[in-house]
Amino acid sequence: MTARAPLDYADAVIDLRPGADEELIRATARAFARERLAPAMRRHEERRGVDSEIVRAYRDLGFATMEAPEAAGGQGLSLFAKAIVLEEIGAGDPAASFALDGAGPALGALVELGENDLLRRIPHDPDLRVGVVYDPASALVLEGEAITGTHPWAPVPARGCAAVVVIRGDRLVLVREGVRCTPVDACGLAASGACRLDFERAPVESATLDAAAIARALAHARIWCAAVLVGAARAASEYAIRYAQERVAFGRPIAHHQGLAFLLVDMATAVDAARLLVWRAAAVPGNARDAAWAFAEAAEQALFVAPNAVQALGGHGFMKDHPVEKWMRDIRTLAQAAGGRDEAELTAALAEAGA
Amino acid sequence: MIDLDPGPAIAAQLERVRWLGREFLRPLGIEADRRGTAIPADHPFFQTAWDSGIGQLRLDEADERPRGERMAARRGVLLAEEMAYWDRGAAVALPGPGLGEPPVRRMGTPEQRRRFLGPFADPSRPRWAAFAMTEPAAGSDVAAIRTTARRDGDAWVLNGAKTFISNAIRADWIVVWATVDAQAGRAGHRAFVVEGSTPGLEDMRAEHKMGLIAYESASFTLRDCRVPAANLLGGEDHYESRAGFKGAMASFNATRPAIAVMAVGIARAAYDAARDFARAHYTLARPIPRYHRIAEKLARIARKVEAARLLCWRAATLADVEVPNQVEASMAKAFAPAVAQEATSLALEVLGDAGVRSDHYVEKLYRDVKAMDIVEGTGQIQRVVIARRLLGYPSQP
Numbered sequence: 001m002t003a004r005a006p007l008d009y010a011d012a013v014i015d016l017r018p019g020a021d022e023e024l025i026r027a028t029a030r031a032f033a034r035e036r037l038a039p040a041m042r043r044h045e046e047r048r049g050v051d052s053e054i055v056r057a058y059r060d061l062g063f064a065t066m067e068a069p070e071a072a073g074g075q076g077l078s079l080f081a082k083a084i085v086l087e088e089i090g091a092g093d094p095a096a097s098f099a100l101d102g103a104g105p106a107l108g109a110l111v112e113l114g115e116n117d118l119l120r121r122i123p124h125d126p127d128l129r130v131g132v133v134y135d136p137a138s139a140l141v142l143e144g145e146a147i148t149g150t151h152p153w154a155p156v157p158a159r160g161c162a163a164v165v166v167i168r169g170d171r172l173v174l175v176r177e178g179v180r181c182t183p184v185d186a187c188g189l190a191a192s193g194a195c196r197l198d199f200e201r202a203p204v205e206s207a208t209l210d211a212a213a214i215a216r217a218l219a220h221a222r223i224w225c226a227a228v229l230v231g232a233a234r235a236a237s238e239y240a241i242r243y244a245q246e247r248v249a250f251g252r253p254i255a256h257h258q259g260l261a262f263l264l265v266d267m268a269t270a271v272d273a274a275r276l277l278v279w280r281a282a283a284v285p286g287n288a289r290d291a292a293w294a295f296a297e298a299a300e301q302a303l304f305v306a307p308n309a310v311q312a313l314g315g316h317g318f319m320k321d322h323p324v325e326k327w328m329r330d331i332r333t334l335a336q337a338a339g340g341r342d343e344a345e346l347t348a349a350l351a352e353a354g355a
Numbered sequence: 356m357i358d359l360d361p362g363p364a365i366a367a368q369l370e371r372v373r374w375l376g377r378e379f380l381r382p383l384g385i386e387a388d389r390r391g392t393a394i395p396a397d398h399p400f401f402q403t404a405w406d407s408g409i410g411q412l413r414l415d416e417a418d419e420r421p422r423g424e425r426m427a428a429r430r431g432v433l434l435a436e437e438m439a440y441w442d443r444g445a446a447v448a449l450p451g452p453g454l455g456e457p458p459v460r461r462m463g464t465p466e467q468r469r470r471f472l473g474p475f476a477d478p479s480r481p482r483w484a485a486f487a488m489t490e491p492a493a494g495s496d497v498a499a500i501r502t503t504a505r506r507d508g509d510a511w512v513l514n515g516a517k518t519f520i521s522n523a524i525r526a527d528w529i530v531v532w533a534t535v536d537a538q539a540g541r542a543g544h545r546a547f548v549v550e551g552s553t554p555g556l557e558d559m560r561a562e563h564k565m566g567l568i569a570y571e572s573a574s575f576t577l578r579d580c581r582v583p584a585a586n587l588l589g590g591e592d593h594y595e596s597r598a599g600f601k602g603a604m605a606s607f608n609a610t611r612p613a614i615a616v617m618a619v620g621i622a623r624a625a626y627d628a629a630r631d632f633a634r635a636h637y638t639l640a641r642p643i644p645r646y647h648r649i650a651e652k653l654a655r656i657a658r659k660v661e662a663a664r665l666l667c668w669r670a671a672t673l674a675d676v677e678v679p680n681q682v683e684a685s686m687a688k689a690f691a692p693a694v695a696q697e698a699t700s701l702a703l704e705v706l707g708d709a710g711v712r713s714d715h716y717v718e719k720l721y722r723d724v725k726a727m728d729i730v731e732g733t734g735q736i737q738r739v740v741i742a743r744r745l746l747g748y749p750s751q752p
Contacts, residue, residue, distance in 0.1 A: 014429050015358045016669040255746040265741045269686045276665035283357050293658045348654035353639035
């Protein structure tokens with residue numbers, strides 16, 4: 001061999017593939033989502049809740065608090081692995097995600113607040129829910145050690161939550177009592193519940209003023225929502241692609257008309273672009289800007305994909321016989337959680353401004 | 356877990372590209388843009404680059420089949436982004452066999468590889484080669500090329516016209532694609548090495564472009580151009596078994612992500628220019644509405660650039676591990692230039708009215724980056740490629 005000596009890249013690898021252990025986790029989550037969640041999505045929507053046995057099955061799989069430290073009853077697994085699970089859940093039924101997880105996007109805040117007892121109970125109690133409200137402008141009034149005010153919507157059940165976390169600009173606060181949950185009709189995510197929250201001098205049980213802790217909690221919430229958004233967008237994109245290959249118009253599958261073909265291709269690409277930013281943020285968690293990017297991209301792309309998935313099905317897309325109309329509503333609703341796109345883009349903009 | 360760290364071995368190579376870019380590519384690219392003509396072939400920089408090994412092959416390489424290298428595609432996208440960040444036009448102008456190399460290496464006989472790539476191991480002077488497929492009436496539709504090849508004794512006679520051919524004017528030789536049977540589509544295609552001095556290679560002229568001025572995009576005519584039979588790449592035998600070759604090459608694509616990531620590099624340059632301008636001229640943290648819009652634009656550019664980069668990295672990762680990546684490579688190529696165009700446009704807006712002034716550089720990037728959505732398969736062609744695989748979209752709708 002006269003070849004030049006190969007350069008030594010043994011230690012140098014960019015690799016955008018999940019590991020074998022993560023693929024195993026994905027396979028488990030995907031099977032659960034397909035076999036248990038997806039078939040029940042309309043029933044869960046109708047009754048505005050997820051069957052207890054399905055929640056129990058999910059929590060028995062260990063997914064609910066997998067990314068929490070072991071001291072808090074979690075498994076100390078990576079947020080990256082959790083993001084993979086959440087994408088599958090989102091692809092099965094995004095509306096169920098909050099109910100399945102229990103804490104969901106509040107988990108980061110619970111960890112920061114040291115609420116280990118609460119976290120430890122989640123895997124064993126399918127009825128346990130923790131709500132989270134992002135209130136950057138402090139619309140909720142903190143007087144003494146109590147919170148008063150109304151938050152218009154949160155995906156929580158009518159029976160209420162074991163605790164509600166309020167993420168404010170200046171502090172993280174947890175309350176257990178004094179929060180009245182009044183069911184409201186909402187655009188989507190019905191299976192996880194939808195309530196107006198009235199804080200009636202709700203006593204603060206725990207709090208932190210640590211800005212870094214607040215940022216980490218918010219970053220977790222954003223990555224959590226973004227991962228579910230990617231899954232929901234993927235499901236919508238794949239459903240539209242399947243439909244468009246079967247539906248015939250003008251003598252050929254509608255997917256073979258270039259106007260729709262290009263749109264479907266752009267939808268699939270949008271899902272992948274969003275996923276990669278979610279993975280990037282989840283692989284190195286805690287970075288406020290990266291998490292904001294993940295949410296902003298996932299929301300933007302999912303909001304592009306979902307209405308176009310309905311469009312691909314034409315009149316059928318508008319009907320409840322197909323799930324795309326539900327995904328469109330769920331995505332619109334989920335993209336509003338954790339402060340929505342505006343707050344995520346604001347976080348990223350503030351990072352640019354050096355503020 | 357995914358890994359986003361390029362690692363130390365590549366970091367050293369990137370550092371070298373940064374030096375080359377800062378010292379030469381960027382200033383020469385700007386100079387060429389202002390002058391309106393390419394960096395001349397006799398510019399001392401090319402000799403300097405050649406002396407430092409850029410574009411030069413080693414003799415043993417000239418006679419070698421391409422070998423798999425574990426990081427080749429990923430190294431390729433990292434270095435390509437960095438080159439394009441400093442100046443994509445000047446990077447294309449760098450000496451070396453360029454796009455002419457892959458067909459000679461993959462299709463050429465050992466004798467042809469020695470004869471055409473061997474001189475690129477000669478340290479005395481910089482050399483270029485070129486690749487000519489595109490014609491005035493055949494771009495994306497490659498099967499539509501009309502340059503003909505007719506056998507005549509011990510030579511082939513070429514007739515036709517080629518256009519948008521990078522570095523053709525200064526090339527020692529050009530790989531020219533022609534058809535022996537226009538009705539046969541790609542099956543009728545043949546590749547010839549046409550040496551620069553061949554009679555009948557005529558009307559060589561540089562096109563006037565909107566951007567990427569630093570290298571020449573040339574057009575030329577082949578008028579009864581007699582090419583020795585020995586210059587048919589691979590010989591007659593090669594084209595008998597071409598289907599197998601094409602099939603093997605089609606599965607793992609490392610070129611598209613490397614081209615796509617150049618759009619990322621250009622967009623990153625626009626981001627840096629806009630950010631630096633904003634820092635110098637505005638106090639973004641002040642509660643001024645326009646300042647807030649500027650911060651939002653910078654954030655959007657940064658996010659989109661990162662998403663595009665990751666799509667390129669993913670496609671390159673798959674190429675390296677020999678997992679079929681046609682869809683991923685085309686997604687990168689469709690997505691990155693599109694967001695890079697938005698990014699350069701937003702960056703221009705950040706500068707306000709100054710953004711349109713040529714001395715502020717961003718408008719050059721806005722012009723340069725447009726080409727990335729056209730070369731190596733337009734955004735539309737990439738969507739067709741993806742649609743074929745994802746949707747069963749027919750090849751001839």
